[in-house]
Amino acid sequence: GQNIDQPTEMTATEGAIVQINCTYQTSGFNGLFWYQQHAGEAPTFLSYNVLDGLEEKGRFSSFLSRSKGYSYLLLKELQMKDSASYLCAVVRNYGQNFVFGPGTRLSVLP
Amino acid sequence: GAGVSQSPSNKVTEKGKDVELRCDPISGHTALYWYRQSLGQGLEFLIYFQGNSAPDKSGLPSDRFSAERTGGSVSTLTIQRTQQEDSAVYLCASSFMPNEKLFFGSGTQLSVL
Numbered sequence: 001g002q003n004i005d006q007p008t009e010m011t012a013t014e015g016a017i018v019q020i021n022c023t024y025q026t027s028g029f030n031g032l033f034w035y036q037q038h039a040g041e042a043p044t045f046l047s048y049n050v051l052d053g054l055e056e057k058g059r060f061s062s063f064l065s066r067s068k069g070y071s072y073l074l075l076k077e078l079q080m081k082d083s084a085s086y087l088c089a090v091v092r093n094y095g096q097n098f099v100f101g102p103g104t105r106l107s108v109l110p
Numbered sequence: 111g112a113g114v115s116q117s118p119s120n121k122v123t124e125k126g127k128d129v130e131l132r133c134d135p136i137s138g139h140t141a142l143y144w145y146r147q148s149l150g151q152g153l154e155f156l157i158y159f160q161g162n163s164a165p166d167k168s169g170l171p172s173d174r175f176s177a178e179r180t181g182g183s184v185s186t187l188t189i190q191r192t193q194q195e196d197s198a199v200y201l202c203a204s205s206f207m208p209n210e211k212l213f214f215g216s217g218t219q220l221s222v223l
Contacts, residue, residue, distance in 0.1 A: 030209050042201060042214035043153075087153065089212075095158075095166055097208045098143065102152040 004101035006088055011107045012078055020073045020104045022088030031091040034062050034073045037103070038084045046073070046086075075106075083108045112136075114215035116202050122221045123192055131187040131218045135204030143212065144177060144187050145201045153201065159185060160208055192222045 004024045012018040022032070031050040035043035049055055049064035049071060061074040075082055088101040115134040123129050135142050144156040155169035159179040170176070174192075179185040189196055199219050203212040 033211060042216050043203075043212075044214070045211045048211060091209050093209065095168075097141075097158075098155075098212060100145075100153040100155070105150075 004088060004090055004099060006086075006101045006104045008102065009105045009107070011109060014078055014080060014108055014110050016078050017074065017076050018078060018106065020075070020086050020088075020106065022071045022073075022101055024069050024071070024088070024090045024101070026069075026090050026092055026099065028092040028094050029066060029090065030093040030097070032062075032064055032071050033089040033091065033098075034071075035087040035089060036084050037087060043087055078108050080108050080110065082106065114202055114204055114213050116200075116215035116218050118218060119216060120219045120221075122223065125194060125222055126191055128188065128190045129192055129220065131189075131200050131220070133185045133187070133202030133204075133215060135183065135185070135202070136206075136213055137183075139204035139206050139213075140182070141205045141208050141210075141212075142179060142185050143203045144185070145203065146198045147201060147217075148198045156187070156200075189220075192220075194222050196220060197222045 006022050033048050034046040036046050037043040047062035054063045059076045064071045085103040085105045087103045090099045091097050117132045140161045142159040145153040157177045158166040174190045177187045199217040201217045202215045205212050
């Protein structure tokens with residue numbers, strides 16, 4: 001089976017840095033995606049990690065440790081528009097490949 | 111098309127009626143997923159199509175739910191004898207190949223009165 005955990009809610013201040021963690025247990029691991037979903041909208045792609053280490057893309061970075069079953073999404077210089085849900089998704093090499101975590105609702109306060 | 115297209119964007123129906131939700135994936139995408147999302151909740155997997163393989167129906171919540179994908183392109187999700195608990199946003203997503211990033215449609219908001 002598989003299990004993906006994320007904190008349910010987080011709050012941070014505009015301009016700050018926030019780290020959203022994702023832990024997973026799965027067989028056939030083949031990568032991990034992060035998606036952003038604003039209220040009432042569809043999820044949009046943020047990042048993809050398949051090897052260990054940090055992937056940086058502007059204000060957003062994503063880290064993966066396959067041996068620990070752990071990933072995080074790091075958001076720097078937070079802006080009000082970053083208030084959204086952040087979904088961690090593990091990709092497996094069999095079956096219905098994408099397994100989404102419950103999502104973390106981030107609120108950015110002024 | 112340029113993106114994943116879903117129709118209708120909103121559907122209000124009476125309890126007991128059947129509904130059909132449509133998804134037009136990005137042209138050439140072989141993988142297609144249906145998810146359900148209740149207000150403030152995560153994505154609930156429903157069904158997965160990959161190429162010409164038999165679909166993975168393991169997420170369908172009851173036999174009132176069914177889906178098909180014709181010609182490896184357009185997919186239709188059908189809910190028979192709708193119940194109030196079926197009210198949710200139904201999201202469709204596609205990818206070029208398995209394991210590649212998913213592109214989501216804007217969803218269909220289903221309200222069962």
